[in-house]
Amino acid sequence: MEVLNNYPTFVDFRTSSEAGLPASEKQTAITIVPSSSATPEEQVEAAQNVLHSALRAELLQRIQENSPTFFERVIVDLLVGMGYGGSHENAALRLGKSGDGGVDGVIDEDRLGLDRIYIQAKRYASHVTVGRGEIQGFVGSLVGFGASKGVFVTTSSFSSNAVAYAKHLPQRVILIDGQRLTELMVEHDVGVRLNRAITIKRLDEDFFTDE
Structure with missing residues (x-):
């Protein structure tokens, strides 16, 4: 430490x-x-x-x-790694291509594209907090698209008002802050790779059982 x-x-x-x-x-x-x-x-x-x-x-x-474009690629890789988008190529085409309507991209929830998830990505410095107003703007965009699911990703954090507001919405809006983003990246091997694996072995009690 x-x-x-x-x-x-x-x-x-x-x-x-x-x-x-x-x-x-x-x-x-x-x-x-x-x-x-x-x-x-x-x-x-x-x-x-x-x-x-x-x-x-x-x-x-x-x-x-890195650049905002790189941040979008990180989100693409993460969502695909988590099983969304069908394939990396399709996911990359959908994310970052809307450019209007208050969303940064849309990705298929599954391979068949039965439902879509709308995404807002904000690459902020750690001291900049995402407030309730930005979440409200994103939700307004979801309503405009007739969408029920959204993910708001930031490299910083969300205010307590923003978190409380997102919990009581009719739409399903997931907030991913910088801490959660990096946790998911490590969990799904995005931007990281295995350096060393340690195997811990225990005594096999069954081996020593005298039947």
């Missing part, structure tokens, strides 16, 4: 991650358990949490340093 705290992007990421947590839960996910009270497996898991936190902070920094 002392090493990671030397990186401003990690400090910003940690601060935003802890913003809505009770004091008892802060830093739980990114603090290594002292070796005197932790098993080797617990230490490995805690170290993995720290590495993932640093990786997510670096992912967010690299996205913010």
Whole structure:
């Protein structure tokens, strides 16, 4: 943690991650358990949490340093990785091609295109918060398109009013902030790759059972 705290992007990421947590839960996910009270497996898991936190902070920094077009490509790759869009080519054609109507793109929910998800993408600096007004504008666009599903993605965060507003809408609107975005990228291997795999083996009790 002392090493990671030397990186401003990690400090910003940690601060935003802890913003809505009770004091008892802060830093739980990114603090290594002292070796005197932790098993080797617990230490490995805690170290993995720290590495993932640093990786997510670096992912967010690299996205913010790149162009809006790159950000759209990140969203395409992520949605396809999660099973939306049918194929990467079709997804890429749909996202970033609307250019009007208050949405940044639309992607098929499944391979047959039975339903569509409308997308708004905002590549903001970490200190810029997406407010309720921007969510309302996006919802207005959904109504104009006759759509019932939308995803609002930002590299920053959402205000509490924006989150509360999105929860009580007749439309299904999912808010993905910078923290959630990078969590999904790591989970679905977007922008990251496997560096090392650690296998932990246990004693096979069945092997030693004398029948």
